[in-house]
Amino acid sequence: MNRIFVLMGKSASGKDSIFRKLTRESGGILKTVIPYTTRPLREGERDGVEYRFSDEDTFRELKDKGRVIEDRSYNTVQGLWRYFTVDDGSFEGENDIVLIGTLESFVSIRDYFAGIRSVIPIYIECDDGDRLIRAVKREKKRLIPDYRELCRRFLADDLDFSEERLEAAGVRLRIKNNDLKQCVREIKELIG
Secondary structure: OEEEEEEEEOOOOOOHHHHHHHHHHHOOOEEOOEEEEEEOOOOOEEEOOEEEOOOOHHHHOOOOOOOEEEEEEEEOOOEEEEEEEEEEOOOOOOEEEEOOOHHHHHHHHHHOOOEEEEEEEEEOOOHHHHHEEEEEEHOOOOOOOOHHHHHHHHHHHHHHOOHHHHHHHHOEEEEEOHHHHHHHHHHHHHOO
């Protein structure tokens, strides 16, 4: 039975960097699942790499077929964006899986695979000031920075990852991301 590790944390906590480093250094032992989204492609992203870029009609069609494991929507300053995980064959096989998710997506994935696979949450912690600086630097690099959306996400994180919600979901495993190499080393030791 393969395990599913769900990396989660507030925006700009380093999840994407940790994910890339973990998968690159796993030597193919860790399999990835690419999430779907209806949001627009960002600079530097490629369809099928960071996300599978979709549209609302495709989302509804997959949902009607019962293939959407979890979904969440955000009313952004640019309109409604959906992020969702699809049972599209990506979870098949014997390898352990690592993916990035939210607290809600972890709970939905855990419930979807209850009794079939072990779903393990890994909460990435990072100082709020460091996160904000990272987020602003990242946003500045975009062709058209969207600081309003950055602020909306940053503020929403306090509610989304409140201690009460983390506790209710059974998230106990926390890794501090003060140093990327150390953080990845700790997660690799945990995964075994």
